[in-house]
Amino acid sequence: MTTYVWGYLDEYAEEREDLLDAVDTVFRSGQLVWGPFLDSFEHDFARYHGAAHCVGVDNGTNAIVLALKALGIGPGDEVITVSNTAAPTVLAIDLVGAKPVFVDIDPETYLMDVTQVEAAITGRTRCLLPVHLYGQCVDMDPLLKLAADHDLVVLEDCAQSHGARYRGRIAGAMGDAGAFSFYPTKVLGAYGHAGATITSDAELDARMRRLRYYGMDEGRYYVMERGGQNSRLDQVHAEILRRKLTRLDAYIEARRAVAARYAEGLADTGLLLPRTVEHNEHSYYLYVVRHPERDRIIEAMKAYDVALNISYAWPVHTMTGFSDFGYGKGDLPHTEQAAEEIFSLPMFPSLKESRQAEIIDGLRKTMESL
Incomplete structure (x- = not known):
């Protein structure tokens, strides 16, 4: 793989x-x-x-x-x-x-x-x-x-x-x-x-x-x-x-800047954007958004040369390898519903503003077409 x-x-x-x-x-x-x-x-x-x-x-x-x-x-x-x-x-x-x-x-x-x-x-x-x-x-x-x-x-x-x-x-x-x-x-x-x-x-x-x-x-x-x-x-x-x-704080600062641009550019698109709890300081390893038409959005964004990731599409309790733990579909409803709707946008410190603008533009057009 x-x-x-x-x-x-x-x-x-x-x-x-x-x-x-x-x-x-x-x-x-x-x-x-x-x-x-x-x-x-x-x-x-x-x-x-x-x-x-x-x-x-x-x-x-x-x-x-x-x-x-x-x-x-x-x-x-x-x-x-x-x-x-x-x-x-x-x-x-x-x-x-x-x-x-x-x-x-x-x-x-x-x-x-x-x-x-x-x-x-x-x-x-x-x-x-x-x-x-x-x-x-x-x-x-x-x-x-x-x-x-x-x-x-x-x-x-x-x-x-x-x-x-x-x-x-x-x-x-x-x-x-x-x-x-x-x-x-x-x-x-x-x-x-x-x-x-x-x-x-x-x-x-x-x-x-x-x-x-x-x-x-x-x-x-x-x-x-x-x-x-x-x-x-x-x-x-x-x-x-x-x-x-020694550069970790700079990496995090850059990630937060990327997150802020997404928040501004996607605020009115219908995507559910990440919520940072008031007392938390988010380091944005991933920028996870949510929408019921997730799979259609991911497919449409390929036209803009944007690959979107899902973290995680299969909750652990639904995986066959862990079936002996005694859990099944329906046991964790919020977990299972999220797994059907969440996906991650490109997030890394060196993401250029121009490229991020293209991603945001593609997402806006995709959301308008749904």
Whole structure:
């Protein structure tokens, strides 16, 4: 399967000299797996989030898997999350042997409807896993209170929310841990697979470090605990990400400018545009709009050489691979209705105003023709 990354070539052209220098610097050091580049990235990424620790791993899925394992989540446990997410969120829960329990979404933000969580808590519930989707944070204060009241841990899925904030607090630093993906499409993207988990709990940090390295303490080879795996973040991607981290705020500012132009240009078209909750600061990983004639709009926009994406067309609870979780069509009505109507417009920092104007013009004409 080929994945086209919007804006990738523009970003590479602009940052090529620095990126190639990062690769050359690591290669010349002769330290490709462990070493100072990984240490520096982990330090800088933790500091950016106001967290005490960061554990770099090989991808975002394993960032969640290792965090769940380190939090003690396993067979027989239940983890409350949403079905409107990328499948790896739920796959990670399944991989540690726990059971995902789904609640529906808010139909305006497409985020976890926190008001439904308490009713989903059972004697087996151990973890709440909010997904900060599309670049906006879940309503965390009531969720954190529920966790405290019921003695639950909170793991934030921040794969799509680099730099997003909730009431001034940054995504990933509000729960017990926050898991990140640096897949190339992300707001902070690597040039391949990469991930990380942040926490301010020293014991949790130590457990994740062992688990990413076969269950061994670094430097104490072959003294290991069960459940470990090989999930280390390599030095090349660590150094690339460390350098790109210095530009993360600029990426977000550019994305917000793109979002503002869409909001102005599409305000009266009949498209339901993204709603940013008043206390949130959106980082716009995706610009998700909604309309009942979604499929006709996507097809019509091909005439303007605009490819539109759907995130996500198939809620996880309706996928055949997860049918044994006991959910079916109709169980999460807001999630299922949104999946039939949402689609994403091109969103990346280097999207030129002239090209965006063409996209907006094409959408306006398409909407007028419906």
